[in-house]
Amino acid sequence: QLQLQESGPGLVKPSETLSLTCTVSGGSISSSSYYWGWIRQPPGKGLEWIGSIYYSGSTYYNPSLKSRVTISVDTSKNQFSLKLSSVTAADTAVYYCERLNDYHYGMDVWGQGTTVTVSS
Amino acid sequence: QSALTQPPSASGSPGQSVTISCTGTSSDVGGYNYVSWYQQHPGKAPKLMIYEVTKRPSGVPDRFSGSKSGNTASLTVSGLQAEDEADYYCTSYAGSNNFVVFGGGTKLTVL
Numbered sequence: 001q002l003q004l005q006e007s008g009p010g011l012v013k014p015s016e017t018l019s020l021t022c023t024v025s026g027g028s029i030s031s032s033s034y035y036w037g038w039i040r041q042p043p044g045k046g047l048e049w050i051g052s053i054y055y056s057g058s059t060y061y062n063p064s065l066k067s068r069v070t071i072s073v074d075t076s077k078n079q080f081s082l083k084l085s086s087v088t089a090a091d092t093a094v095y096y097c098e099r100l101n102d103y104h105y106g107m108d109v110w111g112q113g114t115t116v117t118v119s120s
Numbered sequence: 121q122s123a124l125t126q127p128p129s130a131s132g133s134p135g136q137s138v139t140i141s142c143t144g145t146s147s148d149v150g151g152y153n154y155v156s157w158y159q160q161h162p163g164k165a166p167k168l169m170i171y172e173v174t175k176r177p178s179g180v181p182d183r184f185s186g187s188k189s190g191n192t193a194s195l196t197v198s199g200l201q202a203e204d205e206a207d208y209y210c211t212s213y214a215g216s217n218n219f220v221v222f223g224g225g226t227k228l229t230v231l
Contacts, residue, residue: 037220039166046122046207046209046222046223046224046225047158047160047166047209047222047225048222049211049219049220049221049222052219052220060216060219060220062218063217063218096165096166100220101171104154104156104171104172104175105152105154105156105171105211105212105213105220106154106156106168106171106172106177106211107156107158107166107168107211108168108171108177110165110166110167111165112165113165
């Protein structure tokens with residue numbers, strides 16, 4: 001059974017870069033037909049799609065975050081990563097990694113989420 | 121502001137049915153049959169409940185159903201149960217530029 005696990009610092013200073021990694025277990029990140037992506041949820045608010053990556057490296061980003069976001073994949077480690085630069089308090093959120101099925105564009109596997117707080 | 125519009129709240133009594141709407145445009149909901157619905161309980165990760173407008177993943181009760189008309193998709197929960205109380209979000213594929221867009225979420229209360 002495929003599982004996703006987020007990891008990374010829980011506290012990031014303003015203006016710095018937020019970095020998170022999602023480790024895929026129970027399956028290969030190189031499987032075709034799936035995108036791997038990141039979703040975030042600020043406290044008390046709704047879900048926001050950040051971006052997605054195919055195992056080949058093709059990426060799609062939320063236009064509102066595109067200038068600050070980089071998503072990459074490491075097939076040798078079965079991991080993919082998120083970097084969000086120049087963070088502010090508005091980037092404080094629970095960050096989820098997920099798998100998106102490209103047959104139907106539904107996100108069918110999710111990590112448990114990790115809380116990232118932006119504060120000095 | 122979310123790309124897809126959902127009512128902030130909905131409610132119903134146990135055993136009743138409730139429908140949650142998700143309104144987009146011809147560039148997302150109306151242009152593709154790739155609408156999904158997610159259930160999120162407090163402090164938990166979202167769970168896929170409906171994909172491709174009407175299909176249920178294995179294990180999702182058939183009390184949950186989806187539909188679409190024009191630029192508006194809907195999620196209906198029939199025979200409401202206490203455990204259905206949660207936040208529900210819709211998403212749609214939106215083409216290669218925007219890829220995926222979310223609704224703002226609807227809090228479903230079982231009275």
